[in-house]
Amino acid sequence: MSASERVVAEGARRRRRPTKQGTVLSEQLIVGTALRLIGEHGAAALTVRRLGAALGCDPSAIYRYFRDTDELLLAVADELIGRTLSGWRATGDWRADLRDLGLRMHADYLAHPQAALLTCARVTGRTHEIQAVETILGILRGAGFPDGEAVRIYHVFVDQTLSFAALDASTLVLSERARALEVRTWPQTYARLERTTHPHIAATASVLVAEMGRSGYPAALEMMLAAAAARLQHVTASPSGT
Known part of the structure; x- marks a missing residue:
């Protein structure tokens, strides 16, 4: 059976038994969990093994909702867009x-x-x-x-x-070290350049550092x-x- 054939209708999904953690799987639960795991582990989080462990279910159960991890990633992308639209009203x-x-x-x-x-x-x-x-x-x-x-x-x-x-x-x-270096470079390097060699940077240094x-x-x-x-x-x- 292919991955696409394993995806089942929403009604059939809801009839599944709860996971080991006592929750019933849903597309929304999987997407929310994937979003959390991506925040913790980056792209490495998008494996059915990690998701199954986090959800307390057999990893193969993920395929009842998504054909593969790329389809799940698209659902995560759509979730972020939905959060932008949630509560927004045109003026x-x-x-x-x-x-x-x-x-x-x-x-x-x-x-x-x-x-x-x-x-x-x-x-x-x-x-x-x-x-x-x-x-x-x-x-x-x-x-x-x-x-x-x-x-x-x-x-x-x-x-x-x-x-x-x-x-x-x-x-x-970025790592904390790399981010700290990014922050320091503008005031410690650019703001100290001499007017004789870099007149435009020196003239705008205070604004440049802030911007x-x-x-x-x-x-x-x-x-x-x-x-x-x-x-x-x-x-x-x-x-x-x-």
Whole structure:
């Protein structure tokens, strides 16, 4: 029997007996456990053996819910997207709504940096991702962007957010020693460069040290939103809409 043939309907899953720990397996429980284990062990957590041990079940039981660990990883990715959407409500102000969604998405990924590194580049095709695509395109089309512009801005918005999430997550998963070195390099190296040899760095040193100690995502997001607003003004003022 192949892995795909072992995946069974949800109703049949719920009729399974509880695990050794007294819990009944579900897709949500497996995904939540996988997300926790990824946070503790990184990519090495995604084995049915580790999951089975954590859930108190026979590892083969995982295949009743997921064909393989890659399908489980896509479910973890979709769970992170769902957490961003949970509790979010549109205000009707497209810039405010995109800003809020972007900052939420970035923060939710950084709350799970190991999972962010594994999932940021994946397309899940699952429920929460589909809802996110529909929501963002709806915001843009509702603001008056023509369809082509709406799709392009959606593309830039999502890729920018996920790229910064992956970049910032990669810093968070460094060893304590490596992270401390990162923090020290700006004030101890750049801030001490001589004006005679590095005039531009020396002139901006205090600002540079402060700026490089935080994520560039909020500023990049504002630049993207400003560019999108300028584009909207242009296409709505143009008779051809181009």
